[in-house]
Amino acid sequence: MGNEQDWARAAGRMAGKWLPKAKQTGDLAKKYAPTARQSGLFVRHVVPAVLKPLHSLWHEILGFAFLVFAFIGAWKLWRSQGTLQPLQFVLVLIFVVVMASYGISSIRKSRRITRS
Numbered sequence: 001m002g003n004e005q006d007w008a009r010a011a012g013r014m015a016g017k018w019l020p021k022a023k024q025t026g027d028l029a030k031k032y033a034p035t036a037r038q039s040g041l042f043v044r045h046v047v048p049a050v051l052k053p054l055h056s057l058w059h060e061i062l063g064f065a066f067l068v069f070a071f072i073g074a075w076k077l078w079r080s081q082g083t084l085q086p087l088q089f090v091l092v093l094i095f096v097v098v099m100a101s102y103g104i105s106s107i108r109k110s111r112r113i114t115r116s
Contacts, residue, residue: 052113056113059107060110062102063106064103067099067103067104067107069095077092077096
């Protein structure tokens with residue numbers, strides 16, 4: 001008994017001896033069918049109730065991250081008001097506006113998800 005097939009055959013023979021004949025013919029499926037149905041109902045009702053707050057939390061975290069990026073860009077503009085070149089100033093300003101708008105829209109979407 002050295003290879004895997006021999007071990008599998010031996011395990012199958014032992015399992016056949018341990019289970020009564022009535023349970024081998026499908027009684028196990030009938031016995032556990034109500035449990036499977038109840039599990040399906042549980043998953044169908046609980047998963048949406050868990051996913052909705054997680055979806056809202058995801059948007060709040062993203063909104064916070066985008067607002068932090070916008071704050072960092074605005075801080076750069078504030079700290080170096082006269083030393084930035086015009087092109088650099090415009091690029092940082094566009095960055096701040098885009099990040100702030102993404103942050104605000106993400107937080108607003110989070111609020112919409114929470115209310116629905």
